[in-house]
Amino acid sequence: MIVSNVRHAAVGALLVFAAYYLGLFVVNALALPIPGPLMGLLLLLGGFFIFPKLEVHTARFVSLPLKHMSLFFVPAVLGVSIYWSDIQANALAIAIAIIATTSLSLGLTAWFSQKLFRSKKNKSSDTSQANEEC
Numbered sequence: 001m002i003v004s005n006v007r008h009a010a011v012g013a014l015l016v017f018a019a020y021y022l023g024l025f026v027v028n029a030l031a032l033p034i035p036g037p038l039m040g041l042l043l044l045l046g047g048f049f050i051f052p053k054l055e056v057h058t059a060r061f062v063s064l065p066l067k068h069m070s071l072f073f074v075p076a077v078l079g080v081s082i083y084w085s086d087i088q089a090n091a092l093a094i095a096i097a098i099i100a101t102t103s104l105s106l107g108l109t110a111w112f113s114q115k116l117f118r119s120k121k122n123k124s125s126d127t128s129q130a131n132e133e134c
Contacts, residue, residue, distance in 0.1 A: 005060060012061025015054060019044035 023040025026032070032039065048055050065072075080087065087094065 008057045008060040010061075011054075012057040012059070015044065015047070015058050016061060019047070 019040040020037055021040070023038070023043055024036030026043070027034060027036040027039050044058070048058075
């Protein structure tokens with residue numbers, strides 16, 4: 001059992017780091033205007049769709065960092081403390097940007113969800129009507 005867990009974690013680590021560096025390579029090679037780690041994440045997601053069994057390995061590896069996620073916010077907190085005077089000087093602009101983008105993203109998500117749920121409801125009612133006719 002322990003050997004299996006270690007093997008799953010090692011394969012998961014290899015997948016995560018390979019996706020990260022492959023994403024960096026693709027972005028640099030194609031001069032894409034997106035961050036390399038984001039491309040790597042998309043490649044990893046695509047790999048999960050193609051090979052669903054890889055998710056078990058990756059989940060085994062990422063469980064430890066996810067348990068200690070608060071440690072990843074230490075640099076952000078330090079950045080806020082270092083640039084506090086700039087944040088205070090631009091507080092109104094920052095607040096407007098946060099409120100506007102949050103409202104926009106929530107509105108778009110709600111609109112998209114409604115369209116998605118309506119189309120699912122219409123498909124399910126069409127399917128049930130077709131079954132009743134048969």
